[in-house]
Amino acid sequence: MSQPNSPEENAPYLYEKRKAVYPKAVDGTFRRLKWAIMLVTLAIYYVTPWLRWDRGPYAPDQAVLVDMAHRRFYMFAIEIWPHEFYYVAGLLVMAGIGLFLVTSAVGRAWCGYACPQTVWTDLFQHVERWIDGDRNAQIRLDKAPWGLTKIFRRFSKWAIWLVIAVSTGGAWIFYFADAPTLARDFLTGQAPAIAYSTVGVLTATTFIFGGFMREQVCIYMCPWPRIQTAMLDEKSLLVTYKDWRGEPRTHGLKKAADEGAALKTGDCIDCLQCVSVCPTGIDIREGPQIGCITCALCIDACDTVMAQIGKPRGLIDYCTLDDAEIEKAGGQSAPLLKTIFRPRTLIYLGIWSSIGVAMLFALGERTRLDLNVQHDRNPVFVQLSDGSIRNNYMVKVRNMETRPRDVELVVTGLPGAVVWTADTDRVEGRSTIDLRVAPDSIRKVRLFVAAPAKGEEHSAFKVTVKAKSGHEKGDTDEVVFERPEGLDDDEGDRQ
């Protein structure tokens, strides 16, 4: 019981401890691109719930709102009801295929630039550099014994992280309720418990994932890098160390020259800048690997060094496996656009955009006035005193617009039918019902339909809902009118 592990030193140890990563600050094209993307993605995340969108007096004015309580999803001019969830499913399918498209065209660009894990880790690391200093200072501070400075630095860093984490978790809940109201309720302690627990969970995950787990999330937890290895092919852009140009490495040109002109030297001076800027702590010179999120910071670092030693840029660069073979053989690689627009990406683009176009078309064609009619089963029919037969139907009229609407229910295809409801009187020959349906709601009406006893046992007829104003689309449902068996041929007794 006392010795779970072997006393022997070469015994296999199944847990790999995290090797601390202290990424160094770097500047360059891709770093600036990352800043821009971080700014845009964070702005979208934090600002979206505060955007307003006027929908009139009967609907919330928040531009993007997932209203669980009332089962509505608002996105600018689009309002989705629960039965239209396939639009959301379609969006998710598009997001999935969009990832396939991006991956096959430009590799793991999602991982490197737009993934929340990357964006928030980047932000946290920036805070870390601001408090603790750059790579070397961070290493020193980590090794230093606990003292006043270290405690102060650690606590201020964690405090800032916590502020970011809380605001991240806090922004999430604003998508699910009116943001200004919820913000006020949240601060005064009147928000629902679920809001506090959601913020708590998301604060914890942001703090832990962004502050401590970082690249381990990408390497061990996230399934997407694994899926992407299947998505990538020899024409996908990868961050590539061009070993045919860099090898053999030297520690300095001078030293290389001293060792004799006969010695072939590569461009890599083994300065380890690419390793020290890497946010996942890998050495890109070992080739493509799962730890590489293709953030391209090593490209920036290497380009800076190449400029300093007077060599052309791009010892580490975006490159496809195919181009690597061509360049190795001394050829000219294909132009970038030709690499990106190839059958595979075009097929993905085709699928992606056809789903999008189909959804847009469906969205434009969808009815905002919906009808559902169900025949009462108990009793199936009722014999009336005048000898006619009555059937009852539960009618649900859905008004999916944010304004009250006057509609008309029309029964067609049932000879001699009389239609009435609990609120209207039975008037012979009337087969329409006028209704007012409140905005954004379902009106349930019990519809009474009487018809002469003579007729088929099951006669199908149609119930249609029409808007009274203009030429708006309505809806039609086909239902059955039931009569007792044997009434037609039995001239005799009825019960």
Add this chain to the structure above:
Amino acid sequence: MAKNNKDIGPRVDTPTGTEFVGPEWDGIEELNTPLPRWWLLTFYACIIWAIGYTIMYPAWPMISSATTGLTGWTSRGQFEAEVKAQTAKRAPLLAAIAATPIEALPTKPNLMSAAVEGGKAAFKVNCVQCHGSGAAGSIGYPNLNDDDWLWGGDMKALDYTLTHGIRNPDHPETRLSQMPAFDGVLTPAEIAAVVAHVRTISGQRKADGLAQQGAALFATNCALCHGPAGKGLRNVGAPNLTDGIWLYGGDAATLTQTIKMSRQGVMPRWGQKLDATTIKMLAAYVHSLGGGEATPAPQEVAVSNVPTK
């Protein structure tokens, strides 16, 4: 377990440093690997929790009952508390329904729909035994969906019928109609003639001599309650004999039986058992089934009991 040689100590598996259990099968041995620490701690925590649980909650069976536990919790108590909470939640709505005169209920859609739902629930408990779950009735038990009412189908009349019942001999306000048994009063031939007349006015038979003979008998024996045209009379609960709806059946055999032996269906007076609000809600539900009638103007309301002679 492992055979421990005092001199050598327990045999230990070299790569893992774990003791062997002992027996060996064809060179395969089992290691006495300890339980993972987290598992063991969880296990102990469960034991401690279980002890606490049996102290806090009813647990140990004794001779006549079980220990009650410190918290005093019982599943029955929890159920009662939940019912109480639900009742308290509904109380304002029920109070509003109780405060509204029954004829004014349909003018308040919110109260009316709540009353219909409440009535539906009460109907399922109290009424389905006779009237059926869809209120469609059966022979001798009226169908409440149709538009034919013996005692009136407006809210007020329904409420009265529900409260006071039908043919409750011990209750002076009950709905009471007593059709005499004509066995012995009329001869079988005369009864057959009356049956022929009734089946003629209800459109089931062509008029003939027998029916004409029956018409004369009807005028002297039946018209007092059923009216000269057989249209019935609400205030004595006499059914309309000319329509398509029969409580017991409109065929010749059934009509003969009805006239000979009379029919004395009974409905309990629910005022004895249910509170006034529940009865009001039941009236609203029955009214909503499709045959409900508008409440007549007050001066026309004639809810009286005229016992037949």
